Amino acid sequence: MRVDLFDFALPPERIALHPAAPRDAARMLVLDGVGMHDRAVRDLPACLRAGDCLVFNDTRVIPAQLEGRRGEARIGATLHKREGPRRWRAFVRGAKRLRDGDTIDFGAGVLATSTARGEDGSWALDFAGDEPVELLLERAGRMPLPPYIAQKRGIEARDADDYQTMFANEPGAVAAPTAALHFTPALMAALAAAGIAHETLTLHVGAGTFLPVKADDTVDHRMHAEWGRIDAATADRLNAVRARGGRVIAVGTTSLRLLESATAEDRRIAPFEGDTAIFITPGYRFRAIDGLLTNFHLPRSTLFMLVSALMGVERMQAAYAHAIESEYRFYSYGDASLLLP
Template structure:
């Protein structure tokens, strides 16, 4: 299967640059994974596609405000992007301008409450950077850092919390698990009140999630690795859901990749943690996931390959073409999809579901 098989035309103006004022006001396109039938809704209508006995699996990772703007002692502006914590104040980072930030270079952030020294040079232009500070590093980072927004978002984010889910808890991601950005506390409570269980996994999203697929044959693509974990409590909820015939609905491709990485062949779950580089594309047999809530993804990306594994490439590309025609908003701050065995919501009223 070729990477070009997952291409589609996307006008640049459909790439959402800012979040909507109300999280759950985004649009929701439902796609029946069996028939390819689509309907158009809003995200606050999601409960009508859920059933008592289902469970939602949400990724509670929190985005690190990992983009630091500083200056060298000579005054030149520079940028440091935190990638991997090596311990004791040492981080693997991307830096700009690279020519000015060689080993030995000093950087000052804010009014000097945080400083750094470049200690080493790695492959791919990365640097080992040692940070110097007093107090708690994450608190200083919350004060000085900016969100590492994806490269296709050009607008400056006014409120960092809009690039966090309302249930984010465990700091560590370089990018948001964006399918969860649509939920409000009120919507989550409404879902629980109708008899749907909520459970949480953690997968720390790496910048590799934005890395394009350069291989012509998708099987030649090497996936990036990301750290993830699942508690016994969450494993128990998923196992109970399966046992009673409910659906496991993953919120986002990150939640999907976590449960599919750790599930036994029969779909049962136990508490686990570790690194995953699972690559899901058409032909994959899902062990746990029954339905998926997700945003609209980049052409030729591993993420559109994942959703195609669930609903079929032809169904997914047809739905994407329809979303473009209907001017849905794409990517991180864009609209959402519900992909699964969708019960036509309008059939009960004698109306014909929209196609």
């Protein structure tokens, strides 16, 4: 499909620079079989049914933004995928100054060697020493805020908490599964009281999620792979939800993409561990999920293509036009949409 079908004009002032407070006070646009409704995230228990199950991503964002030097040259690196115990693939600012085997000093005693330049311009970075890389990043790294936030206001101390979900448990992501940022213990208690269950899986979100689609046609776009896991017990419980007549509702496109990667044509969810580079565009037949809670996405992005695959391009264009006119807040720290096809 032509990528320009997924374009729309977004006023810059609609981009949220901080999350709602409290988190579940964010607005929520509901699209279902009846129409379009303006609600709030804290209304979610009333928008779902007893027996439904929400699926969250429990990945934890690591401080994956690094600033360093190779000699006199300044080098910036955003880690996006682990390739070994001490090796991370990274998008590098100042990459033209790097050669294979160069040492980059990121400060605080953190050194890495550049190697294996990829076709996409990324570099593999091998971190020196014996300390776990996670500890090195805690010393030298910063939270990897999306560029559309970081370029407007910089990274603040509060982002260390604001950019983690309440489910964050498994370190490895370089971007938050932002739909889950809206959830609070009070909202989870209300959902449980309404008979709505929840499960967790792990998908370590990579920085590739922010890369623009440069191709003119979706068939020519290549997704970056991300590592994920669904254990056997979780898969069994989700299949049981369906067997009882409940719906599986993904919280975030990351949960959705991993669930779809793990599900066969017979709609049974299987255990999964490994990489996925699934790219969902209109025409895709969803097997694992019956709905999605997600934030509002960038024009021409793979994520807007995904929600258009779920609900239809024209319907999503109309919904986003309504959200812009109604002053919904967009992107990672913005408001939510509940999509129930």
